[in-house]
Amino acid sequence: MKPFLRQQLARYADRLGELEFLLSREDIMKDMTQFLVLSREHTEVAAVAGRWTRYQQREADLATAQDLLSHSSDDADMAALAQEEIEGASAELQQLEVELQRMLLPKDPDDARNAFVEIRAGTGGDESALFAADLARMYTRYCDRRGWRAAIISESPSELGGYKEVVLKIEGEQVYGALKFESGGHRVQRVPVTETQGRIHTSACTVAVLAEPDEAVAIQINPADLRIDTYRASGAGGQHINKTDSAVRITHLPTGIVAECQDGRSQHSNKAQALKVLTARIQEKDRSERAAKDAAERKSLIGSGDRSDRIRTYNFPQGRLTDHRINLTLYKLLSIMEGDLDDVVQALQAYEAAQQLAALELGAGA
Secondary structure (H helix, E strand, O other), X not given: OOHHHHHHHHHHHHHHHHHHHHHOOHHHHHOHHHHHHHHHHXXXXXXXXXXXXXXXXHHHHHHHHHHHHXXXXXXXXXXXXXXXXXXXXXXXXXXXXXXXXXXXXXXXXXXXXXXXXXXXXXOXXXXXXXXXXXXXXXXXXXXXXXXXXXXXXXXXXXOOOOEEEEEEEEEOOOHHHHHHHHOEEEXXXXXXXXXXXXXXXXXXXXXXXXXXXXXXXXXXXXXXXXXXXXXXXXXXXXXXXXXXXXXXXXXXXXXXXXXXXXXXXXXHHHHHHHHHHHHHHHHHHHHXXXXXXXXXXXXXXXXXXXXXXXXXXXXXXXXXXEEOOOOEEEOOHHHHHOOOOHHHHHHHHHHHHHHHHHHHHHHHXX
């Protein structure tokens, strides 16, 4: 294990002792707010310290077994036992090191949140709109695999059955943490249904993934800065949706950011949902501006975060998906379009973890 990791883990062990002392004090126990804060930290620190203790125990076991093996050349049975212990301890140490590295990585508090996924057709006309529908279906199928709930809250259909724009709300465990890497430009190469001569066309869509705001800490929007318009919804929904002005469009005047919702049966529910989307978009704008400033000083973890970046290519003639940020190529495109995104998501998460670990090591050496 690298020295900087040992230093970090030693600090966790020291902090655990400090927390146990603090939690035993009467004044802390009487202050419920501070007690809960320290208790939550204690739970997290104890988990890391416990795995670190186990790592040190197995290191000692390995050293003992190696010493025993070096002194048992005349005893085959003892040498065999020592070798077995060496192999077992070495394997467990590797597993523990991976676990500890993961536990030391900084956590994005938004990872556990629900998310809005916005898909917009780009270059390519009708074919781009059809690809937007394919992406929406891909994400919906992926949600089914993960046991998440996905619902369309806003849509602008195209003439051929695609989407000029569609917004999904996805609810479940660790949604944003899995989908946040989908933000960016998605390029498709295939023969469009409208192509009569069999030529391959290239089209593109943009995807933006926004964490659902935490109402307790969400930014405060001045009602005077909002323009709220109602209109008659279009699309699926039966007779009711076409007879009432239940759809809501909200414009944030200072930024020009717009959000709309038409899936609900009442104007009130659509307004509430549109406000959530608007807040998420404003917070994402703030997040992007902060990331842009940080990127001037250091490299971003994955790409630049610019939604205009081409992050991925879907090549249907070759059955190939390529994620350009991590040079990942998979020849299982049809399966991926059916929602089999696990390999892609896990590879991106692993890349982020490696980058975070490198930043952690650099910071420790500074």
